[in-house]
Each structure stands twice: as C-alpha cells, then as structure tokens.
Amino acid sequence: MTDVKSKLAGSVQGPVGYLGPEGTFSDEAAQAFFLPETPRRPYSTIPMVYEGLNRWEIDAAVLPIENSIEGAVNQTLDALIENPGLFIVGEIILPVCHHFLVPPDVDWTEVTEVYSHPQPLAQCRHFLENRLPNAQATATNSTAEGAKKALQVSTAESPKGAIASEFVAKTYGLEIAVRDVQSRPNNKTRFVVVGRQLTEPTGNDKTSIVCALPSDRPGGLYEILREFAEREINLSRIESRPTKYELGQYLFFIDCAGHQRDRKVSEALNAIGRFTILTRVLGSYVRG
Incomplete structure (x- = not known):
C-alpha cells in the first residue's frame, strides 16, 4: 500500500459502502483498498450506494466503473453526474476471474x-x-x-x-x-473510491472530467482534445454518454494524466471551458 493510499484509507473512520451483498468484486476491492478494521456496508444497487453517501450513512464508497472486456459501467458514470458534491478520490484495478x-x-x-x-x-x-x-x-x-x-x-x-x-x-x-469462463484472458475491472473531499497532488495522479458541447458540430470534440495534446497531457480514456435529454447530445468523460492543480492540467481545463457548456472535474487521485 503506497503512503498516499495508506493515508487516504486510514482517514476513513466510518463505514465504506459497496455494491453488495457480501462477497462481490466490489467487496473485494473495498477490502483491498481500505484497512482491515474499516467497517463495510453492502447496498443492493449502485444508486443506493450513492444514497448512502448523501445520507452520511457511509464515509466513502467503492464502485466498479470500467471493465477491460465490456467497457464502462454506465450506472456509475450516471451517478457521478447526478451527485456533484461527491468526487473520485482513489482507484483500484482488480484482476477478475469468473x-x-x-x-x-x-x-x-x-x-x-x-x-x-x-x-x-x-x-x-x-x-x-x-x-x-x-x-x-x-x-x-x-x-x-x-x-x-x-x-x-x-x-x-x-x-x-x-x-x-x-x-x-x-x-x-x-x-x-x-473455471475462468470469461471470454478473454486478462480480464480486469477498475473500481473508483468515491468520497466528499478533493485530494492533494502527489506527482502520480490522474484527473477525471466530464464535459458537454453546446451543439453537435464538426471539430467540436477535436477542440477539446487539442488543448490536452498541445500541452502534452496524455489521455488514458475517452467515453461518450447520452445526456438523456435529446437524441444526439452527449457527455464526454475524459481521464488525463496529472492533478487538476498541476499547471498544465489547470491550463487545459480553463481552455476547454471556451468550447463547452459544462466542464466538471469528477476528481483527481493517485493512479491505481
């Protein structure tokens, strides 16, 4: 366990929520990330985990966000959008054997x-x-x-x-x-740790953001990506998700190297605001 991860895990005193019941991969991820004595509380669905956070029943939550075979876990992405007061504060990547x-x-x-x-x-x-x-x-x-x-x-x-x-x-x-009935080998799932406080820079961070364009037009997404490319900021993930308001309107989830307080990342985030109607930092955290 890294010093930064250990500090974060140790700072959580109350229960940690996860997609239950006991024995799920989310439970395993929670056990791997937090200290053994940290209490854990299962919830039946991902939205219910977020309800637990909003009601202060739990201090943090561990949720699946991405799988190497099937891609994004959309319920987790949607919940991140619908709960602007909660942030990604950590991540853990687990090998998954089904x-x-x-x-x-x-x-x-x-x-x-x-x-x-x-x-x-x-x-x-x-x-x-x-x-x-x-x-x-x-x-x-x-x-x-x-x-x-x-x-x-x-x-x-x-x-x-x-x-x-x-x-x-x-x-x-x-x-x-x-044994091992998954369609492809090296199956892995990425879990995010969700909490209420933004984290400090460590020098080995990742930042997740979501943004939306004012209209569907040629070059709109390119203008956003160009701001990262010109500053030599690596992007590890780009995911589109319907806004659910109008067919053809999308939200773009982007993971980039660095912390939102890093100069280059901060500059890029400010720059893309010229082209978007929404730019929100979902969290900056130590890479898993």
Whole structure:
C-alpha cells in the first residue's frame, strides 16, 4: 500500500459502502483498498450506494466503473453526474476471474438458468452461448445475489447456476463447475473510491472530467482534445454518454494524466471551458 493510499484509507473512520451483498468484486476491492478494521456496508444497487453517501450513512464508497472486456459501467458514470458534491478520490484495478458455479450435486450441463450481474453475463457470453446454449441468462443486482438465488431456487427438475468469483463460491457454499469462463484472458475491472473531499497532488495522479458541447458540430470534440495534446497531457480514456435529454447530445468523460492543480492540467481545463457548456472535474487521485 503506497503512503498516499495508506493515508487516504486510514482517514476513513466510518463505514465504506459497496455494491453488495457480501462477497462481490466490489467487496473485494473495498477490502483491498481500505484497512482491515474499516467497517463495510453492502447496498443492493449502485444508486443506493450513492444514497448512502448523501445520507452520511457511509464515509466513502467503492464502485466498479470500467471493465477491460465490456467497457464502462454506465450506472456509475450516471451517478457521478447526478451527485456533484461527491468526487473520485482513489482507484483500484482488480484482476477478475469468473467461474461457473452450481449448488452441490448439480450436473452443470443440465442447468436451465444462469444468474449474475449484467456485466459478468456479458463478459462470459461465449461460454454461455457455446457450452449452455439452452440456458436462460438472468440478470441480478450483483454476482453474489445471483449465486444466492441459484442456491435457493435450484431443483432437481430445473437446476440453476451462477457466474461469480471463487470468493462467492466459498462464501455461499457453491461448487465451481467450470473455471475462468470469461471470454478473454486478462480480464480486469477498475473500481473508483468515491468520497466528499478533493485530494492533494502527489506527482502520480490522474484527473477525471466530464464535459458537454453546446451543439453537435464538426471539430467540436477535436477542440477539446487539442488543448490536452498541445500541452502534452496524455489521455488514458475517452467515453461518450447520452445526456438523456435529446437524441444526439452527449457527455464526454475524459481521464488525463496529472492533478487538476498541476499547471498544465489547470491550463487545459480553463481552455476547454471556451468550447463547452459544462466542464466538471469528477476528481483527481493517485493512479491505481
């Protein structure tokens, strides 16, 4: 644990929220980022985690934001926009291994329904299509919830399965029928730590911003990107997301190297304000 990360993790005294129930990848990320004695509180959905923050039930939250196979976790992006008083204060990147789980004594080839969070279901699409073509894929709020449901509703006539981690299998007493069922190797998920206070520069930072153009016109996005390029600021991620107000209108999420207080980054942020109707810093934080 780096000194900066240790300082941040140690500064959180109250509970840390995560997408539950116990045993999810978000739970693992929270355990990896914060001190062992930090209390953790699960929530059923990502919006409910943010409600917990807004109600001061928790001091921070750990949420998935991006997967190397399926891309952005849109609920987390939307929640960052809808909660301007909350900021990204850290990140952690976890390798993700998805396994196909079944209740004890179930023949996995006979499974009729598979439960999991929508992201793992998408990340394991090839396995489901090729090895269980007749099984229905059913989305749940989390991988742990899917595992619990498979255990509860499975019958001899209609056996159920789940896609989740080895940690979930051990937590809820399921068997790993097939290991590593994700479509591609080196599957990783990036989690962000969300809190109420902006962080100090460390020299090894990343800044996340969101911006919007006043109209859809040629060269609009280029004008924004040019300000970073001219200052030799590396961009590690660009993601577009509908504004939900009008078809064809988008928000642009951008991750750049550096802290918002760094001279070059500050200059770029001020410069792009000439071309946008919205420029908001979602947070500056130590790179995971």
